[in-house]
Amino acid sequence: MKKTPNIIIFLLCLTVFIHNLFYAVPLINNNVYGVKAVYAKADDNLPLISDGSTVDYMSYIPDMKCSQEAKEALSISNPEISLDAKSAILVDADTGEILYHKNALEPIFPASTAKLLTALVVLDWNRTSETVKVGKEVSMIPYDSSRAGLRAGDKLKIYNLLEAMLLPSGNDAAYVLAVYTGRKSLKDSKAEEMSAIREFTRLMNDKARKLGAENSCFISPDGYDAIGQYSTAYDMAQIGLNALKNKTIAQITKERTTTLKMVNGRTLPLWNTNALINKDSVWYESHVIGLKTGTTGLAGRCLISAAETDSGPVLSVVMHSSSEGRWSDSLKLIKYGRKVMSANK
Template structure:
């Protein structure tokens, strides 16, 4: 009986391996910009970076702009706070005043914190009650992407797709939302998946510029590293400030777990990747209400956090930190922000 059980387990593992091999393995070895990259499974590939060590990605990033308005915003005296992050910003979310910054205008890679911008664009174009049929775009994401577990043919609401994108950081959900929204913008519900994604990223960049994020360029809807994709901690703070004004985003971002159901009855459990809102985590802080984690090879560990204070909200942006550093850095900045805002009440 024990031998039979072992055989069954081996067969199940083999089946899962073959399934993932078919749906998830990227196409390696293509050359765009003369670099080795992972590409989406599509005829027209996105320049997604698989091997950061062989990519001169900085040569594709322009010089960062610094307007007089930004200079003034960053002219604050920094407190003596040490963070692991290579770039960070702390903002009073009530008036947008910068309370702390470190390399705020240095180019960084947004990773999945870009999904806050994706969510904002989706909400500009879609009602959360709209029903979406997931297509082959969920098999276009790179092999090492974070996934919610969506399948082609699933039918679910925009709101549930946003949960799948923001909680477990599902790149599959980000692509599904991008294709659905991109087709709406193109006014063509049969538009090719990659054409719809490219249209969606155009909308992302338009939205970023309207929010004052002048030193950003978004190429992938999920934030996966890509040639020519970049942002700054300051720009991500601008995006984060808009995100916390969305009841939909903040409602989802502070959920620890959720279970979404497809039209066919299939249930999909979701867990939030943000340790700051997990009561079982050593990093838990009851004042934190979100917002989004991010991790890639080039971006390092990132976290955009919002937390309550006695006089409103404070927003912390941590970019390119360490595994534990992003939680520790965020809590340091949030603690300082709460202190300052309480003193100024």
């Protein structure tokens, strides 16, 4: 008679073990859109990929277009600047004039630089003073995501969520903002999380087109690699220019550190991932005023940075560079930008 309870307990433990194993295993093979991919999480509602070597992701990227406007903007006497980055662009942030470019219309992967677009969409739909309750969407992000440290049940303002997304590059904050904004767009406060995220990415793509980013498609609100997601250095410059003009984003991205305080009193320290604005970093540059880093397997190391000059700000976009290259590349471009802007003064 004693064996029956033991068997039941054993089966329950085995069930729990298998369940936890399924959700803990970081790499799970699935077949999405006919492509065998390695995913960074168990949920495959978004075609996220953590191992690009197993995915024919380029077959889902269309030929890039070159509008007459882009063609004319890129028709400059391009200086010789040695960069690690596969693609890059330097722009006069006041006029939009391109000062340098390298493979600016070749497809790249945005990584977390896409969070600048996420922030712009969020600010189109919400006031920074609105309070948001964090839900189970924070558990939907890939296992290897960058995190701010949010927990389900936390309550904080939109402004603080933007800090959590833009400073430590919190994918958890990006998902919270996407769900909250997506539900607002759907006019359904109880919409399922994935439905809200898909609605939010629709808003992202609408916004990107309005900003002139015609060679871009965004699948994830945090920029995590996904099948069918792509952009160009030129497009990311258009997004970066608009982010720089937004007072809220500009204010947040120049912060080195901050501490969030939840409604329930819990505090959360945050640090900016941008080494160019960290005074303790060997890459520190006093003229830099933002904006956003990005790193994924497909994207490499990326950085959209802005810096002040005597003649106005310059915007540098460095995509798919190396670990040190994204800093050194950006500094080279900024230095050149300061020189050209001064000469044109």
